[in-house]
Amino acid sequence: MSGHGDEHAHGHVSVDELKLAEEFTGAQAGGEGQVATADAAEYALRLGDDALVLAQQLGMWIARAPELEEDVALGNIALDLIGHARSLLHYAGTATGRSEDDLAYWRDEPEWRNAWLFEQPNGDFAHTITRQLAASVYLVELYARLADSTDATLAAIAAKSLKEVDYHRDHATQWVLRLAGGTDESRRRMIAAITDTWPYVDELFHDDELVERLTADDVAVLPSTLREPFDAVIDAVLAEAELELPSGRTAFIAAGGGREGRHTEHLGPLLAEMQVLARAHPGASW
């Protein structure tokens, strides 16, 4: 395009700016785009960070999955989650005048609000699938209830995301059944994955002052109330797969603390990889 290619080492590469759908920016709800309250913004940040961290993890499977088709399946799930994260972080940013990119690329580890489950490493395919099962069953129950939120933007995001996480749940369920009922080796890995993953499930259902305040106004869903429906779905899947949750010596509950910015050793490297390009070239677009 320009004759002076030297000015820009990479030439004039530009992609049409991606615009969020109207319901995600709150245009339909508030006319000019709804601005989140401080509490709603913090809540949206938690949900957005859950989605973005999980998406980043799943992206690492691309070109490494057992088959090309599974590369595509996990990649598609990751893209769905990035869509949810964009909407939620965009909304969270309206409270403080920050963009979704500001929140994704310019926050350090203690400022991230995702639960520990989402930052746990991919491990082998069985570990990834087990994390997907716990995450997607939780998200289906959460978004189904959040779709009735009195906060119009959160309700719209939840309603739109629900269909997608419902597919993620189906994908995870199908693989749990196949790994558990496959070979001795796949079943051994599936059992190990459940043992390793389940300690991080409990944190998803922790209540705190923020969600209690938001629940009083029917903005948020009280996490503890999701536990029962979550367990019912998980129990049914595990029963069909003839698997059991860890008990006795192998069972423990991780401390958690992601909602307050305390994280396991896995989040730092993940953020470093995700943020390095944006931080090396601030404001760049491609």
Add this chain to the structure above:
Amino acid sequence: MSTPGETGTEAWPLWEVFVRANRGLSHVHVGSLHAPDPDMAVRNARDLYTRRGEGISIWVVPAEAITTSDPDAKGAFFESPAGKNYRHAVYYTKSEGVKHL
């Protein structure tokens, strides 16, 4: 079928995918994919071929279940209609007084 993982070169079976774009249209062959079983083949097809709203219905068929015509017998199979224009409806002139044709 052999035990998965027994050999390094083993791959999932191949499936042919047919997608129907709209009610009233027929399923059209769109491509093929690998999957361990029919249920996963439908899901993989959904991810590979219907992400952009291309269809409302998917069929998958094991590729090995399809019997094909012999590419080397093309002449005998497909060239005999040459010169037989009378096999096309347009070869005939419409009789007077026939409506809706």
